[in-house]
Amino acid sequence: MGQHHAQLVRLSTYLLIAVSISACNSNSNSSTRFNEKASDTTSTSVHQQITKLGEELFFDESLSRDGTQACATCHNPDHAFIDGRINETSLSQSTPSSVSSGQDFAALGDRNTPTASYAAFIPDFHFDSSDGLFKGGQFLDGREKNLHDQAGQPFLNPVEMQTLKTAVVTKAKEKYGNTLRELYGEAVFETVDRAYNAVTFSIAEFEKTEEFSPFDSKFDRVLKGEDSFTKQEALGLSLFKAENKGNCAACHTVPTLASTKQNSTFTDFSYDNLGVPRNDLVRDLNGKDYEFVDNGLFQNPLVNDTKLKGAFRVSTLRNIAVTAPYMHNGVFKDLKTVVHFYNTRDVDGALNPETWDPWRTAEVDATKNTEELGDLKLSDAEEDALVAFMKTLTDSRYEDLIPD
Ligand code: HEC
Ligand code: HEC
DSSP states (O other), X not given: OOHHHHHHHHHHHHHHHHHHHTGGGSOHHHHHHHHHTTXXXXXXXXXXXXXXXXXXXXXXXGGSTTSOOOHHHHSBGGGTTBOOOOOTTOSSTTSOOSSOBOTTSXXXXXXXXXXXXXXXXXXXXXXETTTTEEEOOBSTTOOBSSHHHHHTSTTTOTTTTOOOHHHHHHHHHHHHHHHHHHHHOGGXXXXXXXXXXXXXXXXXXXHTSTTTOOOOSHHHHHHTTSSOOOHHHHHHHHHHHOTTTTOGGGTSOOOOTTSOGGGOSSOOOOEEOOOOBOXXXXXXXXXXXXXXXXXXXXXXXXXXOGGGTTBEEOOOOTTGGGSOSBTTTTOBOOHHHHHHHHHHTTSTTOEETXXXXXXXXXXXXXXXXXXXXXXXXXXXXXXHHHHHHHHTTSOGGGGGGOOO
């Protein structure tokens, strides 16, 4: 399917959903009309108004309980859609928090806030029977099927925006009532769920816009022949792909000029347990005791295979150089540490360069991957080359945030 065609199909899907949410005032052929002429000016402008509303909602702090926090607080567009704030869980004076603070500035989560950039390309949560793997889904354990379902959660989360559906709907009705009625029909406020759905649908549509996924990094420019890699970056890419070296591409799929945007975010969307250690600093501060274990994918209600304990979705590597700290719990602050972890996790005497202690035991040790990482035998220069290559995955607007 050509890229352009795929986009049209996606647009008509948005509109069909939008129309079915607003089903009440749409006459029976309007959905057919949207479906057939998704690219005509009427439907494009409806879609543009939905994303515009979604943008306002994404930045609106007043929707949190005390009016202190928006989606953008933790997914800041000036910082590659992560939470750039420093707090007591930060691993240095200049490293963004390992876990975000909630809207009361007190509650702390247990997972590092991932980027919302390129999240639109994560497929719906599913079991791929061809390779026997769970794939996709939003959140690091895939527990919400897609962006629309995901957007309903942060408002209600007791360590995030700490509010209620009714409160979100009341505030949205006050500020955006007319727009919501125009876009979703007069009946949009008939039930709280219906209005809440329109709010979260609009946010999800905004998250699908190019602002989140520009595909304009140096890597993309090189792919299109508009730029070229330094020697070190080129070495990094070859190590990234080589099965007997980094073998990173086994999970972090490398895009080609031919791969559609769908396959261009450096992940195959599957799940793995890398044997990441517990983040003790976070657990000391967030009220979870040391008995608590984050089992990742295994906590997803659709998953009951105990071999999947401790598995997390393979991360996108787009913007990775500017989205420290790393791993699902933000336990490492430098990209080079991550590479050194892959390289030496299982090597006797190897040290974590951030603490100068030996690598600590995995939080979920029994199921960790021992085949694809742990003793890669990469030299220091090869580790540096992998880091240099990953820096080229930064969207152009964030290039000035890349650390030396
Ligand atoms: C207090 C900080 C915070 C706020 C506010 C917040 N998020 Fe998040 N977001 C997170 C964390 C933490 C996760 C990962 C949680 C997990 O995996 O359990 C996440 C995950 C996500 C993801 C999934 C990304 C992925 O790779 O799976 C998306 C998309 C997202 N948030 C969008 C939003 C939207 C939309 C809002 C506003 C309605 C919002 N977030 C508000 C912290 C926040
Ligand atoms: C077996 C699959 C697999 C292989 C091979 C692999 N990764 Fe990963 N990678 C993952 C998974 C899964 C995560 C998320 C793990 C977590 O948070 O617990 C991840 C996370 C990362 C992160 C941190 C992402 C973030 O946002 O915090 C970086 C950086 C990374 N990988 C780079 C690499 C590099 C470089 C290589 C090769 C040396 C590599 N990976 C090889 C599966 C893999």
